[in-house]
Amino acid sequence: xxxxxxxxxxxxGKGMALRLSQxxxxxIGSRKEEKATLSCDACxxxxxxxxxxxxxxxxxxxxxxxxxDIIVFxxxxxxxxxxxxxxxxxxxxxxxxxxxxxxxxDHFRYAPPEEGSAAMQLQKILPDSKVxxxxxxxxxxxxxxxxxxxxxxxxxxxxxxxGKKIVMELVNSISELEALDAGPLAVSxxxxxxxxxxxxxxxxxxxxxxxxxxx
Numbered sequence: 046x047x048x049x050x051x052x053x054x055x056x057x058g059k060g061m062a063l064r065l066s067q068x069x070x071x072x073i074g075s076r077k078e079e080k081a082t083l084s085c086d087a088c089x090x091x092x093x094x095x096x097x098x099x100x101x102x103x104x105x106x107x108x109x110x111x112x113x114d115i116i117v118f119x120x121x122x123x124x125x126x127x128x129x130x131x132x133x134x135x136x137x138x139x140x141x142x143x144x145x146x147x148x149x150x151d152h153f154r155y156a157p158p159e160e161g162s163a164a165m166q167l168q169k170i171l172p173d174s175k176v177x178x179x180x181x182x183x184x185x186x187x188x189x190x191x192x193x194x195x196x197x198x199x200x201x202x203x204x205x206x207x208g209k210k211i212v213m214e215l216v217n218s219i220s221e222l223e224a225l226d227a228g229p230l231a232v233s234x235x236x237x238x239x240x241x242x243x244x245x246x247x248x249x250x251x252x253x254x255x256x257x258x259x260x
Contacts (some may be wrong), residue, residue, distance in 0.1 A: 049113030052120035060188020066101040074109035136173040145240040153241035162234035177203035178233035195220035200227035
């Protein structure tokens with residue numbers, strides 16, 4: 046699969062690129078191509094030092110849309126609209142949301158948009174795209190810890206059954222992640238809300254890298 050990551054220069058985006066590029070063609074995207082190039086070069090160097098195979102390039106966010114089969118939105122929800130306004134050609138594309146809207150006071154709490162979830166907002170903005178939510182509850186730092194096995198459960202939600210199946214195959218191609226069909230896109234609100242929950246659990250119990258497992 047050819048996977049493009051919008052927001053590929055962030056911690057999660059770079060970590061996903063490291064993991065995915067061993068089995069797929071991956072494009073790291075950014076609003077500024079030079080920023081994407083720097084992140085791509087760093088990821089390539091890391092993978093070379095680990096003697097791992099990879100297929101990884103960089104581009105602008107528009108280049109990601111133009112040249113990818115699957116487009117991952119790995120950006121803060123507050124930048125979603127302005128990012129999409131800068132892009133064309135998303136119609137008919139398979140789009141993955143891993144955004145988890147939350148706010149921090151003395152603890153973290155889920156703060157969804159009026160549509161009910163980040164994924165549902167993305168689908169409303171892109172009515173002609175196939176939006177799937179996935180990867181929401183993987184601890185951010187674990188993505189780039191290449192010596193660590195990722196064995197979390199990954200809830201996948203979507204209204205397009207074929208698109209959901211493709212994304213589940215993508216999930217299962219990474220380390221030891223296990224994709225689980227969690228139902229329609231409306232369920233994404235429940236899945237997104239798990240992330241602030243596990244962050245609070247980690248905080249109040251002095252735990253690290255708390256994830257989700259369904260056994």
